Amino acid sequence: MAIAEEYIRLIFGLKIKQIRTDKDLSLFGLSKLSGLSKSYLNEIEKGKKYPKTDKIIKLAETLDVPYDSLVSLKLDKNLAPIGEILQSGILDEIPLELFGIQQSDLIDIIANAPSKVNAFISTIIEIAQHYNMTREGFYLASLRSYQEAHNNFFKDLEEKAIRCANSYQLNLEGKISSVELEEILKEEYGYNINEAGIPKQEELDNLRSVFVPSTKTLLLSDRVDEAQKTFIYAKELGYQYMKIVDRPYTFSWIKYNHFEEVLHNFYASYFAGALVIPRNHLKEKLKKLFELKRFSEKDFHKIMSLYNVSPESFYQRLTNILPKDFGMQNVFFLRFTHKLGVDKFNLVKELHITNQQQPHANEVNEHYCRRWMAIKTLQRVANENLDYAFNIQISDYVDTNQQYLVFTSATKDPFKEDYYRSIGIGFLISPALEKKIGFVNDAKIPKIKVGVTCESCSIKDCEVRVAPPKRLLAKQQYKKTSALVDEIVKQYS
Structure with a gap:
């Protein structure tokens, strides 16, 4: 069901519940007055059902509110922040299932405790404004939480990188070059690659590549080195091999339109890392390094130099x-x-x-x-x-x-x-x-x-x-004040 329909149902349910509680009516009481069953009213208030016109008229008469006010999507100031976050569609953009959360669960929480949820949302909005939290920043923070929840290891992406390497006969024991990956992109996926296609302008300093999907043209900055070029090609191969369509087309400057792009950019980046730094190969080299009783910078960099x-x-x-x-x-x-x-x-x-x-x-x-x-x-x-x-x-x-x-x-x-x-x-x-x-x-x-x-x-x-150390000094001052207040209370107790 589209989020727009869920939004309409939820807003209507929030209004009914708010008006009912303002009039100090229980669900049982509203059921008795309106002739609608208690269970049906409960479903309405939770945003699970939207009544037909005749039932809305009955509720408007029972609660003594205008029909137009009841069906309007406009919320009063107490519930406005909830309406803003629901109407923004941000809950629809973030795949909550990645965190084991269903959108319906959030809707139930909002419906059951709108005033408390409203206070929480208002607090989050205030904090976000105070710290200049942008929607992109919120997306990236969500991605970071997703990575951390999985200890930043994704078995399916590791396996896909191995299957891809085997399919195209890439050596997972050696250093993969940009030339190898470029050949795959051109021969298998029809890429046109321009290695000096990005203009030299200050505003484009952070831009290393641009992909134009209509012509499968990949533009590169002429300042990317061999390692950066290899990573860019590996990411592009990841997008194509995993058949990812909804993706950002620029790197490393990226403008994200929705969370799917953030997530897919991460998938392609992870795939690229797994491809050019094979897990099993690196694991064996690190074992030997960690066995040393004295740290060897030379050995550390020797391992790093094994990969492009x-x-x-x-x-x-x-x-x-x-x-x-x-x-x-x-x-x-x-x-x-x-x-x-x-x-x-x-x-x-x-x-x-x-x-x-x-x-x-x-x-x-x-x-x-x-x-x-x-x-x-x-x-x-x-x-x-x-x-x-x-x-x-x-x-x-x-x-x-x-x-x-x-x-x-x-x-x-x-x-x-x-x-x-x-x-x-x-x-x-x-x-x-x-x-x-x-x-x-x-x-x-x-x-x-x-x-x-x-x-x-x-x-x-x-x-x-x-x-x-102003924060530390403030804490110490608070602690001293608290101790003195305790002494005063103790003296007069």
Whole structure:
């Protein structure tokens, strides 16, 4: 049934229930006055049934309200936010079944407690406005929750990538090249590829590819390197092999029209990662690395160099493999961007498996801890004008006593002058992790006290602090006030 019909039924049911409760009438009482059965009225109020005209007239007379007011889709101010979110169609755009939720379940909740749900929705809207939450931001947050709920591992996509590789005789033990994938796209799917098809304009700096479906033309920026080109081709192959039609046509700048595009873009990206970094091959290489008692940066990069991928693609692939095949829970992935000469670091991508870890995004313009390896490596690349830098540390969070083993790589942004980015992955250190990674206790890995943001950090005399701990000071002030109030109450009790 179309959401428009569900919306009409639900709005009518909400109105009946609101008017009935305002008149202090029970369902039994309304049934007695109107001559309609209690069970039928209950179905109406839950939005499951819409009465015929004669019954609406009877309800209007019984409740003493105009017929036109009752059938109008306009809600009063108390229920208006519910109407806005239902009419927007956002519940229809997000595939709730991915999270084990049926749309009818939400409708039942709204119908059974409209005032409470209204308060909740109003709160969500207010928070979204306060933090400039866009519809696209909401979609991406929903996708991230979907990934985290599945520990970022999707067996069906892994299997499809393997079947595709076998079908086109791609070597899952070696480095897949862009030339191989380009040949498949041209010969099997009729692609026309223009490797310098995107104009050099500042507004298009973030655009690496554009697909024109009517002519099957794939336009590339002439600044994409071999690894980026391979990933783009692998994504396109994913769209075609999995017969995905509803998809975005640009990368890496993307304008999402609805959640299906967000989800399908993720499917194609995951497929591409699984294709160019085969799971079983990577798993065997990581086993040998983790057996070492001393961390070897050379061995780490040797594994990365086995695949035709960027550091970001490699780190992203680790978030698929490590939780699933090594049982490493409590993993985080962070991606930062930074412009030379600007004292600001933007966290533009994050993933937390299985719970939200200590380092996480904030939208209150606070300053991320400058002791984070992600920030330090990013500063080094920018200040020394390096093409690439890597480092590792154990981050010891002062306010929770949790420690994370963190790997970070940073690079220049090839598309924007004076811009840099870092990619990091971290693991919560525990007895279980110490059994899986032999070099966790390597004394040569520096252990650094860190916070989350300067505004919430309790580290004293921090040499890289860029803002006072105002949130921490506010908490301390509140705690002192509370203690003094307790003393006053105790004195006069």
